[in-house]
Amino acid sequence: MNFVNKQQQISTREWDEIEEDTFKSLTKEEMDALRKAKPRNFASINSWWIVLSQVVLTLAIAGACFVFSSQDDKSVYTYSALVGGLIGFLPSxxxxxxxxxxxxxxxxxxxxxxxxxxxxxxxxxxxxxxLFIGFALKQPDLKWIPLLVTYLATLKCYLLGWFWK
Structure with missing residues (x-):
């Protein structure tokens, strides 16, 4: 029992030493200087750009569905892609x-x-x-593949924020 307590004390001391060496508190002046030196690291992106990219991606996928689907299924594939995009960007x-x-x-x-x-x-x-339940019940003729592909593609637009920053 005593051995365990000594081990915990040793590991606690080691951890405290690591913490002290790893982190440094900055003053307001140092932080302001850092912001001036590297403004890009502190920039934030307007989140509405992500929603706009989701809308643009939705329209692009719907356009691809319109162009590449057969004449009989052209409207239903395009509509399904638009619904998938709507389900992606409206909640955002x-x-x-x-x-x-x-x-x-x-x-x-x-x-x-x-x-x-x-x-x-x-x-x-x-x-x-x-939206998923409503469209599934009210529009039973939806094609789920273009709907889900567009929905998942709009979700991946959040990754664009990291690249734009």
């Missing part, structure tokens, strides 16, 4: 509107903003589920 737009409303709120606080993010994600998930 709703989430961003919730975040924008929280930013403009007079009572903005870190806790309030966190609540806005959580409620925005809840709205996004709920809207996605409702």
């Amino acid at each position: 737009a709703l989430f961003l509107m919730r975040i924008e409303a929280a930013k403009k709120s007079v009572k903005s606080s870190p806790g309030g903003f966190l609540a806005a993010v959580v409620s925005g994600e809840f709205i996004k998930i709920l809207a996605t589920i409702v």
Whole structure:
């Protein structure tokens, strides 16, 4: 028992030494100088560009479905791709509107903003589920392959934010 406590004390001391060596607190002046020296590292991307890229990608995939599908299935494949894109970008737009409303709120606080993010994600998930179920029930002739391909492609647009930054 005593041996275990000594091992824990030794590992705790080693961990504390590693933490002290690894991290350095910066003053406000040092942080401002760092921001001036490397502004690109601190830049943020406008999230509406991601939603716009989702819309553009939806239209591109729907156009490809229109061009490459047979004459009989042209409209249903195109419509299915448009629905998949809509299911992808509409919840994202709703989430961003919730975040924008929280930013403009007079009572903005870190806790309030966190609540806005959580409620925005809840709205996004709920809207996605409702759209999938609604279109599946109201439009039984939808083609699921172009719908899901477009939906998944719009989800991958979030990765573009890393490349644009």
